[in-house]
Amino acid sequence: MEMELSTDVEKLSETSETQDIDTDDLLELNQFDGLPFSSRYYKLLRERKGLPVWVAKCEFMDSLMSSQIMIVTGTAKTGQSTQIPQWCAEFCLSAQYQNGMVVCTQIHQQSTVELALRVADEMDVNIGNEVGYSIPLQTCCSPDTVLRYCTDDVLLREMMSDPLLEQCGVVVIDQAQERTVSTDLLLGLLKEVLLTRPELRLVILTAPHSAEKLLRHYGSVSQIRLDGPQPCEVVYGSGRGGVKDYLCSALRLALEIHQNQKHGVIVSFFYSEIECAHAILRREGANLALSHGELVPVSLCPEQGDSPSVISEESKSRRVFLTCSPSEDLFWAIHSIRFVIDAGVQKRYVYNPRIRANSIVIRPISKSQAENRKQLAGPTGKCFCLYQEDTSLPAESVPHILESDITSTVLFLKRMEIAGLSHCDFIDRPDPEGLMQALEELDYLAALDDDGNLSEIGIIMSEFPLEPQMAKTLLASCEFDCVSEVLTIAAMLTAPSSFLTPPVELRQKALLCHQRFQHAEGDHFTLINIFNAYKYAKEGPYSNVERWCEDHFLCLSALQTADAIRSELTEILKRLELPVSLPAFGSKSNSLNIKHALLAGFFMQVARDIDGSGNYFMLTHKHVAQIHPLSGYGTEMHKKNLPEWLLYHEHTLSENNCIRTVSQISAHEFIQMAPQYFFYNLPPSESKDLLQHIIDHGSAAPSKGKRKSQTPSSPASEEQSHERCTIQ
DSSP, X not given: OOBOOSOSOOOGGGOGGGTTSOTTGGGOBOTTXXXXXXXXXXXXXXXXXXXXXXXXXXXXXXXXXXXXXXXXXXXXXXXXXXXXXXXXXXXXXXXXXXXXXXXXXXXXXXXXXXXXXXXXXXXXXXXXXXXXXXXXXXXXXXXXXXXXXEEHHHHHHHHHHOTTOTTEEEEEEOOXXXXXXXXXXXXXXXXXXXXXXXXXXXXEEEOGGGHHHHHHHHOSOEEEEOOXXXXXXXXXXXXXXXXHHHHHXXXXXXXXXXXXXXXXXEEEEOSSOHHHHHHHHHHHHHHHHHHHXXXXXXXXXXXXXXXXXXXXXXXXXXXXXXXXXXXXXXXXXXXXXXXXXXXXEEEXXXXXXXXXXXXXEEEEOOHHHHHHHHHHTOTTSEEEESSOTTOOOOSSOOXXXXXXXXXHHHHHXXXXXXXXXXXXXXXXXXXXXXXXXXXXXXXXXXXXXXXXXXXXXXXXXXXXXXXXXXXXXXXXXXXXXXXXXXXXXXXXXXXXXXXXXXXXXGHHHHHHHHHTTOOTTBHHHHHXXXXXXXXXXXXXXXXXXXXXXXXXXXXXXXXHHHHHHHHHHHHHHHHTTXXXXXXXXXXXXXXXXXXXXXXXXXXXXXXXXXXXXXXXXXXXXXXXXXXXXXXXXXXXXXXTTOOSEEXXXXXXXXXXXXXXXXXXXXXXXXXXXXXXXXXXXSOOOHHHHHHHHHHHXXXXXXXXXXXXXXXXXXXXXXXXXXXXXXXX
């Protein structure tokens, strides 16, 4: 893919902006492509020289020559994310790229693309040539690329085939203060890579409050401190209304700003309730439209690729950006922000390894986040902090690696051991309990051999950009001749949710639309129905697939992402020379095969209805939860006839304590696919006793609870009930 920015050479004599440029400069050639600079280059150069980071260029270049590791600290809008990678490219150019090119990591996909576009414009080159980017499912680079922006997870996967990053002369780790799992892995692995490659340079860009821990980790290294722009006026709140009052205060402030201030975009950082806030502002804004102009609330979810900069360019009305994202970098390119509303708290998902579930935790933002948000509005803006001025904020956020399921991380590190990087020096080591659970899960999935190293299956699993359980399911589908269907399930569950949540008045209509796709076997099968219907609408008689998605309350971008993920997974299967069976969705044998494949990977996520009322007991940790209301089994039609045994994809401990994406299975199918040593390690329970009775006698014993145990769903299940764990 190749996109062009405004890099055509303009007629200098007709541009007033070039009147103050020396005539010698007009003959200067771009050192990266050998072409004369355009007048736009000089205009942007003047803007670049006004950035706070520019005063540190000489110091930075000197340190880059003499030091292998550099830490640069600065707040938002210092210009470090755009200027420092360019200076690194000049450094590599001075060495004729003998040691490699420049790669700069980002956290959000949209920020990665926008930064690459901006830097290509500033360097006066075409995007995709000298400057490029790589994000999941999309690469815009060429052999001429000397500076590449990419997400941190993309660079990690590249290290599987190039562990020493031989193509890189400088690695820039941006937003290190966010401490994502991928960023922490990079920081830990690169410490060993630097010992092997003394010519490699590592530049870490972080917030001031996060520098101390990095300095302790890397020892005595060069550090450059950047002075940020003048912060805006800050107004603190009383902070006495509790968490629930933040929403009301933020909405009231947004409406007051709209009525009393003439210009400026509003950014409001929430922790939840985005949909509710959006609906209220839309309703109240409509009432104020005639007297105070149009108020347009915009909900932003960076995980779905939402971009505030795109929307801001298209609308001339007052925008109010509502986001749950703790990152301020989403708004780096918007210069019209004048008002920031900061609740001072953030929502985090914390994984509990004991019950294999995520819970939502509301906690204060860090000092770095608070300072960055004050910088967003600029010196003429205003930041409304809904917390008290003397509120004690932590220096930095808790690293994600301490609160995440690290099974995928351990699988990756095991793969890196094969590649030669046997040690990852973590800044903060993962929790031992989470580490042991991850190793246990990989062992159950047959990804490890008797010595704890990756098995052949584990090596193949690591090739897929999927969670280990889904990777194992995809491998099992090759044996059960249901690859096409499992590819769709994997893609739909990896992509953002395809279900749209409309305003309250349209939710019943949306529910009826979604029910048309429901499959009797469960939600996994429903996802196949939705994807197949989308493909038919896209390739069949419908001329406008976007309209089709709107009519069915489905997210077009999510379905497009799922389609791209499915294509990528298909290519990996072909590269590994694994069989890809033809579609056979709809037949009984195909449905049974899909369940077998799912159980091969997700046998650890099985639950049983213990009383016939929808209270599902999870076998691995004896916890009880309910089916999510948006599940196909959550409808009134299915509530009266709930299946006894379910396989679920996700369990979230939040206010509703629900299991999501569920499909019915039989006890015989579970026994057939679960490894024997996993079954024997299950904690004692009535459900385990029922399963043991089936193993011993071939049929279920009467249940002690209110619900009677179901009989096998098919003769094939009974015949195969003693064949255990065929996929190993």
